[in-house]
Every structure is written in structure tokens, then in C-alpha cells.
Amino acid sequence: MEEWRRGWRTVLGAALAAATGVNLLYFVFSLFIPHLQKETGWTLGEFSQLQAIVGIGSLAAPLAGWAMDRYGCRRIWAGGMVAIALLYLVVGLSPVIPALFGAMVFATGLIGVATTSISYTRAVNGWFFQQRGLALAFSATGISLAAIFLPPLLERVITLEGWRTGYFMLAALALLIGLPSILFLVQDAPAQVPDHEEARRIAEVGPDPFWRSGAFWLIAASYVGINIPTSGMLSQMAPMMLEEGLTLAQAAFGISAYAAGQFFGRLACGWLLDRVHPQRTAFFFTLVPAIGCIILWQTQNHYAAALLAVAAIGVQQGAEIDLVAYFVASRFGLDRYGSIYGWTQVAGWMGTLCGVLLFGKIHDWTGSYSLFQAGAVVSYVLAAVAFLFVRLNPQRVFT
Structure with a gap:
């Protein structure tokens, strides 16, 4: 309980900021x-x-992570929150010209990366050791709760007032909730107690290049395998639900069902990571969405089945942040966490890029999402197996 007594403010602030950063746009776009x-x-x-262009902008993740390691997480995070809110306002006020809209989408990925999981997991990991999995889970539940309750409200705002007003609403959330949470709740992490053997080795030969580690590549491969199917389906969740026979209003609740699964997945995975073999936990939670894809693939015009399926897919997306952040911190420590996590995020965004492009293109080619849903099952299984082979080091102790 000592960890929670010292770190609860950071977890709360991280949850609120995560709920209003650029990740929210990915859910509701x-x-x-x-x-x-x-x-x-x-x-x-x-x-x-257009959505895939966001993935190109996310190549800035290693730079953002390096800046957080060098200059402090809160400063970079707060700057990113202000910048993304201003960008929403510009999008809402600008004419819809393809080249201009594409440039603003690119800027969303470039600037918004500072408000994604690289920031809030960096802040929370520094405060927790024994309860790290659960703390990461609680910090990520903010975006899950926002994605449960906001889509129906945002859908009504967009329908009644227009899509531009929807962007203004996102800007207000970032400035009025996200930014104050970073400035007044999130706290700098306590000093790390050095491991003497590790310190001696680094003094003699320097830190291990992480790209030579098989663990890094397995984590990155798992991230890609998860993001290809998940991001593809999330990018056009509403059109996919319409194709399943739902109305637009029901599709908004489909996004909420996805977020509800994400909320459960985050808490359950975080709790189990602190108590059960981490690799087996990762394997299990990465297989769950494959069941959802099979349901979508094999059913049509079944509202309850569609909601259950997208909730199952959401379970893994919720667990994903816990898993990647936990594995990176446990394997590599926090000294270079931002930089290493940034590169895993690049890998994940490359999966996102492929998933978003394939999802829309396969529909254009075949007139259906079914082929993508079938391929998603294979992708999830491969990602689950990759997690089993990641070797983790004992976690370090914090004062």
C-alpha cells in the first residue's frame, strides 16, 4: 500500500490525461x-x-521518448497536450481540402505521440514496483471510460451540430481536463536505487544496445501482430458495425462495447501481471480477440453477437498497453524507458499503418470486411506465441 500512498495522484492524473489525449480521437474518428x-x-x-498517415507521424515516438528521458516526462507531455488541442481547433476551422486535411492528419500523429501511452506509462512505471501491473491498468482505464461514455454523446453532437463541433469538443477536453491533470496531479518519479552489478557493467562497457536483444524484437513483433487487426477494425468500427446490420446509433454503442471490453481487459490483465506468470498472462489476453474476430467473421445481422465480438477484441486492446509497458520496464529498466518504448511504439504504429490501409482496401476490393476478420485470427495467434518467448529480468527497486 505504500506505493499507492505515494503514487495515487500520478495514476489519477495519468488516467485523466490519457482519456483526453490523441488516443481519444483514434477511438471516435x-x-x-x-x-x-x-x-x-x-x-x-x-x-x-488518411488515417494511415497518422502512423507515419508516429515515427517521432523515439524522439519524444528520448526527450522525456532527458528533460522530464511532464514537460513534454503537457506541451503535447496543448499542441494537440490547438491542432483540433485548426482542423475544425479549416476547409476540407485533401492535401491540407492529410497534412493535419500527419501533424496529429507527429504531435499527438507525446500524449499517448509513452507518456503516462513512463510516469506511472517510475512510482510502482510490486503493483506495477495494476497501476498501469488503472492509469489506462481513463481512455477506456472515455471511450465507453463519450461516443454516444459525441455522435449526437456531430449529428446535430456538425463534425467541426465534434473537433471543438475534443479540443476543450484536452485543455480543460487533460492539461490540468498533467500539471497538478502527475508527479516526477522518485530516484531509482541503482543495481550495483548493473552500474559496474555499464561503467565498463556501456548500456546494452537494446536492438541486439531478442526480447526487444519479440515485444515489437507482438505489438505489430496485435495492432494490425485491432487498429484496422477500430479505424472503421462504425462502418463495420453498419455492415453487420446495425444503425449508426447502435454502432456508437458498438464502440462503447469495445471500450467496455478494453476497460475489463486492462484491469484484469494488470492485476494478473502482478500475480501470475507474465508471459502466460500475455498469451491468454492476446488470444481472446481472436474469438471476437471469429464471431464477426461467421455472423451477420446479430446485434448482441456484434457487441460481444467487439468487446472481446477490446479486451486485448486494453491489455496491450499494460503488457508492452510492463515488459519493456521489466526487461530494460527505466533509465532508457522512453527511448526503447518509443521504438516499440514505432513498431506498433507500423502494424497500425498496415492494418488501417488493409482494412479499408480489402473492403474496397472484396466489398466485405470478412477476409480481414479471418486474417486477424492468425495475426493474434502469432502475437500471443511471441509473448511466450520474451525473457524478463527481475524488476529494480525504487526508494
Whole structure:
């Protein structure tokens, strides 16, 4: 309980900031698509190309992580929150010109990376050791709760007031909730007690290049295998639900069901990581969404089945942040956490890029999402197996 007594403010602040950063846009952007389609005439495949540009911007993740390691997490995180809010305002006020809209989407990925999991996991990992898994889970539940309750509200705002007002709403959340949470709740991590053997080795030969570690590549491969199917389905969740026979209002609740599964997955995975073999925990939670994909693949016009399926997919997406952050911190420590996690995030975003492009393009080619849903099962299974082979070091102790 001592860890929670000292670190609860940081967990709360991280949860609120995570709920209002750029990750929220990733959850709800599919609600904007039908309205933008009416205004622009763009196809679903073209929207997937625009969304994929976000992944290119995320190549800045290692730089953001390095800056957090060098200058402090809170400073970079707060700056990113202000920048992303201003960008939302610009998008809401600008004309919808393809090149301009694409540039702003790219900027969303470039700037928004400082408000993603690289920031809040960095802040929370520094405060927790024995309860690290659960603390990471609670810090990530903010975005899950926001994604449960906000989509129906945002859908009504967009329908009644237009998609531009939806962007203004996202900007207000970032400035009025996210930024104050970072500034007044998140605290700098306590000093780390050095491991004497590790300190001696680093003094003699320097830190191990992480890219030579098989553990790094296995973590990165798992991240890619998870993100290809998950990001593809999330990027066009509303159109996919419409194809399953739901109305647009029901599709908004489909996003909420996805987020509910994410909420459960985060808490359950975080709790188990502190108590059960981490690799087996990762294996189990990465297999769960494969069941959801099979349900989507084999059913049609079943509202309850569609909600259950997307909730199962959400379970792993919720666990994903816990798993990657836990594995990176446990294997490599916190001295270079931002930089190493940043590179795993690049790998994950490359999976996101492929998933978003394939999801829309496969639909354009085949007229259905079924082929992608079938391939997603294979991707999840491969990612689950990769987690089993990651070797973790004993975690370090903090004062």
C-alpha cells in the first residue's frame, strides 16, 4: 500500500490525461467518417489512407521518448497536450481540402505521440514496483471510460451540430481536463536505487544496445501482430458495425462495447501481471480477440453477437498497453524507458499503418470486411506465441 500512498495522484492524473489525449480521437474518428463522406465523397479506402498517415507521424515516438528521458516526462507531455488541442481547433476551422486535411492528419500523429501511452506509462512505471501491473491498468482505464461514455454523446453532437463541433469538443477536453491533470496531479518519479552489478557493467562497457536483444524484437513483433487487426477494425468500427446490420446509433454503442471490453481487459490483465506468470498472462489476453474476430467473421445481422465480438477484441486492446509497458520496464529498466518504448511504439504504429490501409482496401476490393476478420485470427495467434518467448529480468527497486 505504500506505493499507492505515494503514487495515487500520478495514476489519477495519468488516467485523466490519457482519456483526453490523441488516443481519444483514434477511438471516435470513425464517427466522423459518414459525415465527412457526405461532404467530400471520399471512399472508405481513401479514409483509411488518411488515417494511415497518422502512423507515419508516429515515427517521432523515439524522439519524444528520448526527450522525456532527458528533460522530464511532464514537460513534454503537457506541451503535447496543448499542441494537440490547438491542432483540433485548426482542423475544425479549416476547409476540407485533401492535401491540407492529410497534412493535419500527419501533424496529429507527429504531435499527438507525446500524449499517448509513452507518456503516462513512463510516469506511472517510475512510482510502482510490486503493483506495477495494476497501476498501469488503472492509469489506462481513463481512455477506456472515455471511450465507453463519450461516443454516444459525441455522435449526437456531430449529428446535430456538425463534425467541426465534434473537433471543438475534443479540443476543450484536452485543455480543460487533460492539461490540468498533467500539471497538478502527475508527479516526477522518485530516484531509482541503482543495481550495483548493473552500474559496474555499464561503467565498463556501456548500456546494452537494446536492438541486439531478442526480447526487444519479440515485444515489437507482438505489438505489430496485435495492432494490425485491432487498429484496422477500430479505424472503421462504425462502418463495420453498419455492415453487420446495425444503425449508426447502435454502432456508437458498438464502440462503447469495445471500450467496455478494453476497460475489463486492462484491469484484469494488470492485476494478473502482478500475480501470475507474465508471459502466460500475455498469451491468454492476446488470444481472446481472436474469438471476437471469429464471431464477426461467421455472423451477420446479430446485434448482441456484434457487441460481444467487439468487446472481446477490446479486451486485448486494453491489455496491450499494460503488457508492452510492463515488459519493456521489466526487461530494460527505466533509465532508457522512453527511448526503447518509443521504438516499440514505432513498431506498433507500423502494424497500425498496415492494418488501417488493409482494412479499408480489402473492403474496397472484396466489398466485405470478412477476409480481414479471418486474417486477424492468425495475426493474434502469432502475437500471443511471441509473448511466450520474451525473457524478463527481475524488476529494480525504487526508494
